[in-house]
Amino acid sequence: MSSESWDVEALVRRYDEVRSHTESLAAPLSPEDQTVQSMPDVSPTKWHRAHVTWFFETFVLADNEPGFAPYEDKYWFLFNSYYEAVGPRYARPDRGLISRPGAHDVGVYRTNVDDRMRDLVTGLDAGSLDKLAPTIELGFHHEQQHQELLLMDIKHVLSLNPLQPVYAGSPSERSEPDPLGWVDVEGGLVEIGHDGVGFSFDNELPRHSEWLEPYRLADRLTTNGEWLEFIRDGGYERPDLWLSDGWAKVKEEHWRAPFYWTEQDGVWFEHTLNGTWPVNPGLPVSHVSFYEAEAFATWAGKRLPSEAEWEHALVADGQAEGSPTVGNLADRETYHPRAASTDATPPGGGGLRQAYGDCWEWTSSAYHPYPGFHPAEGAIGEYNGKFMSNQMVLRGGCALTPPGHARATYRNFFPHQSRWALSGLRLADGGAP
Numbered sequence: 001m002s003s004e005s006w007d008v009e010a011l012v013r014r015y016d017e018v019r020s021h022t023e024s025l026a027a028p029l030s031p032e033d034q035t036v037q038s039m040p041d042v043s044p045t046k047w048h049r050a051h052v053t054w055f056f057e058t059f060v061l062a063d064n065e066p067g068f069a070p071y072e073d074k075y076w077f078l079f080n081s082y083y084e085a086v087g088p089r090y091a092r093p094d095r096g097l098i099s100r101p102g103a104h105d106v107g108v109y110r111t112n113v114d115d116r117m118r119d120l121v122t123g124l125d126a127g128s129l130d131k132l133a134p135t136i137e138l139g140f141h142h143e144q145q146h147q148e149l150l151l152m153d154i155k156h157v158l159s160l161n162p163l164q165p166v167y168a169g170s171p172s173e174r175s176e177p178d179p180l181g182w183v184d185v186e187g188g189l190v191e192i193g194h195d196g197v198g199f200s201f202d203n204e205l206p207r208h209s210e211w212l213e214p215y216r217l218a219d220r221l222t223t224n225g226e227w228l229e230f231i232r233d234g235g236y237e238r239p240d241l242w243l244s245d246g247w248a249k250v251k252e253e254h255w256r257a258p259f260y261w262t263e264q265d266g267v268w269f270e271h272t273l274n275g276t277w278p279v280n281p282g283l284p285v286s287h288v289s290f291y292e293a294e295a296f297a298t299w300a301g302k303r304l305p306s307e308a309e310w311e312h313a314l315v316a317d318g319q320a321e322g323s324p325t326v327g328n329l330a331d332r333e334t335y336h337p338r339a340a341s342t343d344a345t346p347p348g349g350g351g352l353r354q355a356y357g358d359c360w361e362w363t364s365s366a367y368h369p370y371p372g373f374h375p376a377e378g379a380i381g382e383y384n385g386k387f388m389s390n391q392m393v394l395r396g397g398c399a400l401t402p403p404g405h406a407r408a409t410y411r412n413f414f415p416h417q418s419r420w421a422l423s424g425l426r427l428a429d430g431g432a433p
């Protein structure tokens, strides 16, 4: 999954950067904040901190550290997420019941594994380094994925607190949506998927051909202002706009607005990591499910792009592999999508704004293996492949995504009804599907 060559110093430096960043994200949170699991999809902050540590202990130290013994036997059970090959694990919906180890003791566990990782890496000969570096690098990207999840999850935890706590950052000025523009793409026989230069997850491989009819993509994300029009036009009350499974969810879960919106005296408010504020019309709509995104596109007389269309549009727009991924990503520390008007001209002078960052963009593509896909050997092969069923692909990253996770070929995935992830949409038009 990687072709990067590492030296010991660079590997240790990167290890320290990634690991300390997780701790800095958890720093504003009290031990009590870090313990709550507000719904089964959400994991407690301290569980994320421990699980990413378990990953290095299990997949790097266990087979390579002389005289290896787990830091704590029971942690192997508590902090395994979903790896069947590694053994039994604690039930996911009950992670909030793990009052011990406490947040402080998780920090002690992290320090222990960090010391052992540094000892191991600095003692590796060149041959062993080449062999182990890809797994360690996977551990970096795994931990970054959890950095994003930690923020999505704590957002939900804090949303249920009547004190309306602010995690960090400050809200955008009120703004109105920019006029919607369109970017035409020729299509034809195109190649998508990772080219093998630099890191990718296995699900981005292999690179392969796809046929695309001519199409066009909206030059920005769909906004809250447009979503308010959808609501006012009975968007959540008209079965003709919805897929059957989506309409069933609307009824079952009483959906009438995006996940974090609440109505008070006829005014819509939105919970964000920056606090709870009146819905800002110029910002991208966020925390909508695939079903909602699809219904909105139907209402607008448009559709969602396929993942191949999305990826190829970025190539055609000069924003693909090799270009810097510029956008409202986690390094900007906004912790929330920003208006398209705040996005400078995309790199390469292209027309697609907000391609990286702001909101993960739902696509019309089911999360399936690319032609010729092979998961890695052993337990690590469970990382992506076994989830390729009943989920949809999202592209582009969000305001909580570390910059290393925004690339043209990156495939995120969530079930159709998921709303707690920072997901939005970009409309497409013309061509297939």
Ligand SMILES: [Fe+2]
Residues within 6 Å of the ligand: 051, 081, 142, 146
């Ligand atoms: Fe994980």
